[in-house]
Amino acid sequence: NTTREAIMAAISDTKSAAGQDVDTAAVRKLDSAHFIHPFTDHAALADKGARVMVRGEGVYLWDSDGNKIMDGMSGLWCVNVGYGRTSISQAVYRQMETLPFYNSFFNTTNLPAVQLATLLADLAPPSFKHVFFTSSGSEANDTNVRMVRRYWDLLGYKDRHTIIGRINGYHGSTVAGAALGGMSGMHAQGGMIPGVAHIGQPNYAESGRGMTEAEFGIVAAGWLEEKILELGPEKVAAFIGEPVQGAGGVIIPPSTYWPEIQRICDKYEILLIADEVITGFGRLGAMFGSELMQIKPDLITFAKGVTSGYVPLGGVLVGSRVASVLIDKGGDFNHGFTYSGHPVSCAAALENLRIIQDEKLVSAVAVDTGPYLRQAFCALASHPLVSHPDACGFVAGLNLVKKKADAVYDCEPFGSDDGVGMICRGHMFNNGIIMRAVGDRMIIAPPLVMTKVQIDEMVGRIRDALDATLADLR
Numbered sequence: 001n002t003t004r005e006a007i008m009a010a011i012s013d014t015k016s017a018a019g020q021d022v023d024t025a026a027v028r029k030l031d032s033a034h035f036i037h038p039f040t041d042h043a044a045l046a047d048k049g050a051r052v053m054v055r056g057e058g059v060y061l062w063d064s065d066g067n068k069i070m071d072g073m074s075g076l077w078c079v080n081v082g083y084g085r086t087s088i089s090q091a092v093y094r095q096m097e098t099l100p101f102y103n104s105f106f107n108t109t110n111l112p113a114v115q116l117a118t119l120l121a122d123l124a125p126p127s128f129k130h131v132f133f134t135s136s137g138s139e140a141n142d143t144n145v146r147m148v149r150r151y152w153d154l155l156g157y158k159d160r161h162t163i164i165g166r167i168n169g170y171h172g173s174t175v176a177g178a179a180l181g182g183m184s185g186m187h188a189q190g191g192m193i194p195g196v197a198h199i200g201q202p203n204y205a206e207s208g209r210g211m212t213e214a215e216f217g218i219v220a221a222g223w224l225e226e227k228i229l230e231l232g233p234e235k236v237a238a239f240i241g242e243p244v245q246g247a248g249g250v251i252i253p254p255s256t257y258w259p260e261i262q263r264i265c266d267k268y269e270i271l272l273i274a275d276e277v278i279t280g281f282g283r284l285g286a287m288f289g290s291e292l293m294q295i296k297p298d299l300i301t302f303a304k305g306v307t308s309g310y311v312p313l314g315g316v317l318v319g320s321r322v323a324s325v326l327i328d329k330g331g332d333f334n335h336g337f338t339y340s341g342h343p344v345s346c347a348a349a350l351e352n353l354r355i356i357q358d359e360k361l362v363s364a365v366a367v368d369t370g371p372y373l374r375q376a377f378c379a380l381a382s383h384p385l386v387s388h389p390d391a392c393g394f395v396a397g398l399n400l401v402k403k404k405a406d407a408v409y410d411c412e413p414f415g416s417d418d419g420v421g422m423i424c425r426g427h428m429f430n431n432g433i434i435m436r437a438v439g440d441r442m443i444i445a446p447p448l449v450m451t452k453v454q455i456d457e458m459v460g461r462i463r464d465a466l467d468a469t470l471a472d473l474r
């Protein structure tokens, strides 16, 4: 109980909350006793104890043991403008003082929500003039499911309800989000909604044997047409995909893939949903990944980078094709969340987007720091463990392999029980860099504010951690 009181007191004491006096062992004990973490094996966590993060500044984090760590993952793909932006906390504070909450049901609105909706209509591709707000990417994808089904119902196509997603795609953890996604671990635990089908992912390393990347892009997009024909075009409502798959392991599709997907969607008149929860707001060096991939989606899911994760906010950008039916013919759309258009979240987003625009972060990723990161990261190809590193804007990934080969699909992988990715992830942390492991694929998505000097530091730390991993395996 003494520990409990001390920890509770620490939360209201800024010095302690910043980690200077924290009893890490005690925090870990309470954490494991009370806090169920997302995607976590709790028995394993109780043995090891959680890492306690206490502070962030720019691209760096500090844990309660005093370690300074470079955040190669922007929190969870979201802290685009970096940590410690006082102007965002001030915007949040001002809004909390003025109007901390009011709902947007029952013909009511609030100033930050209107301002943000207007700004998003300016920033989004030309056919997007409307936005529906949620608190997360998962809720936004649930909204997509209800919106596309409502759209087809209003047009009189009551059977057109199936949505096609991709194996290894990630669209969130709500019931519909998990069903749209193609994560085998999530599907194995059940509870999915009906009316969702999946096709393979455009993963050249996995399925591209014997083809050029360009040829493979067309083949992988063709799986969509095969699935539409198998289900019957009159049953298919929409296709959903991330411009670059993130949680699935930074799978950068061949340049031929998305234009062909667009062609197929157009041919069968099915709606195209771009899940831009990761790729929105500059991550790929364009305001939206759809622009880079040269597609014209009907709906765009966003979250994460819209507030740089400072407070929760997500939503759906609704293109004119859907908006014209939903709004002009739809009457009430019986869907919404208490926090849809939350004034504090919207105030944070407005300030965050001001920073992204004023600091020209999107063009930096497109033409300056992005190409620099790509070059520095791809130089890791010389490391004996690394095959085919690749980057797109500020996401990048490399494969850890047992034996290298010229073609990515000819490399010899480690056994799945060897846990090389996890070993490497541990060394990354010990070398002061956070990198995520998806199997034996190591990925990064650093804050968009990372400088060239910091990119050099990051890649140096990654190389040291790769050396340590190699030493472990010998």
Ligand code: PLP
Residues within 6 Å of the ligand: 135, 136, 137, 138, 139, 141, 170, 171, 172, 173, 242, 246, 247, 275, 276, 277, 278, 303, 304, 314
């Ligand atoms: N869609 C994509 C592409 C994501 O990467 C994520 C989260 O990582 C989500 C949806 C779900 O967003 P949230 O965790 O905010 O519900």
